[in-house]
Amino acid sequence: MGAIPGAWGWLTTGTNWTGTDGVLQRLAEHLVLTSVSMTIACVLALPVAVLLGHLGRGGALAVNLSNIGRAVPTxxxxxxxxxxxxxxxxxxxxxxxxxxxxxxxxxNTYVGMHQVDRDAVEAARGMGMTGGQLLFRVELPLAAPFVMSGVRSAAVQVVATATLAAIPGEGGLGRIITAGFAQYDTAKVVAGAVLVAALALLVEGVFLALQRLLSPTRKARPARRPARPTPQMEFS
Structure with a gap:
């Protein structure tokens, strides 16, 4: 049996989804691990990036330092x-x-804050808005698509990389992959990889929908124009 048909057979077997080593248990562990990591990362990164973007100082240095961190393998x-x-x-x-x-x-958050339309900011400042009002009513709403783009990118990467939790013997969907390697079960390895990829695509879709929903340029549906009455010809 090939790897793909074998993986399909493994995924469609009900006993593989239940129990302490089942897909549902590993999926719950994966989601918890991803959620905790993303929550901590957002609490650490977003306020700093928003503040630096609002002040317009020190952001380039912070972004360069964070980009250097990308070069270090997880x-x-x-x-x-x-x-x-x-x-x-x-x-x-x-x-x-x-x-x-x-x-x-x-x-992404710093770039979004930095690229907010300066004319809109100056207009809001001219209306007498305070710094806090300017931040929460003008800058953050306009930067929201960039912020959500960064959150979406980070979430998808974390979902895929969280499989590393299986290396020290912890839970998550990565345990299915490592168990497949240990058992020389190629179908199980492929099934675990498919589950991780499917979860990453699902997270991508959810955050993409949220990003579009928060976009300030999202146009409302135009009101339907009333149909014009058809002119009628009169015959004498």
Whole structure:
């Protein structure tokens, strides 16, 4: 049996979805790991990027430093954290994922704040808006698509990279892949990879919908014009 038909057979077998090692359990672990990592990364990166973009100072340095962090492999960071902390629990993986998610969050948010239409900002300032009102009523709404783009990019990357949690023996969909390798079961490896890819695509779609929903340029449906009455000809 080939890898693809074998993976389909594995995914359509009900017993593979239940139990402590089933897909549903591993999916729940993967979602928790991703959610915790993304929440911490957003709390750390978004306020800093918003403030730097609002002030217009220090943002370029912060973005360059965060981009340098992208060059460091997440796997290497994970191994170093496990060795340094002498722990195989979730925290080394979470820290590695947070460091991986911060650069796109910081970069996109700062760029979005920095590229807000200056005319709109000056007009709002001329109307007497305070700094806080300017930030929350003008700059953040206009920068929202860029912010959501960064969140979407980071979330998809974290979902895919969270499979590394299986390396130190923790949960997540990566455990299905590592178990398949250990059992020399190619179909199981492919099935685990398909599940990770499907979850990443689902997250991509959800955040893309949110990004479009928050776009300030989203046009409302135009009101339907009333039909013009058909002129009638009179015959004498």
């Amino acid at each position: 796997f290497a960071v994970l191994v170093l954290l496990i060795v340094a902390t002498n722990s195989a629990r979730y925290w080394p993986t979470i820290i590695a994922l947070v460091l991986f998610a911060v650069p796109p969050l910081l970069t």
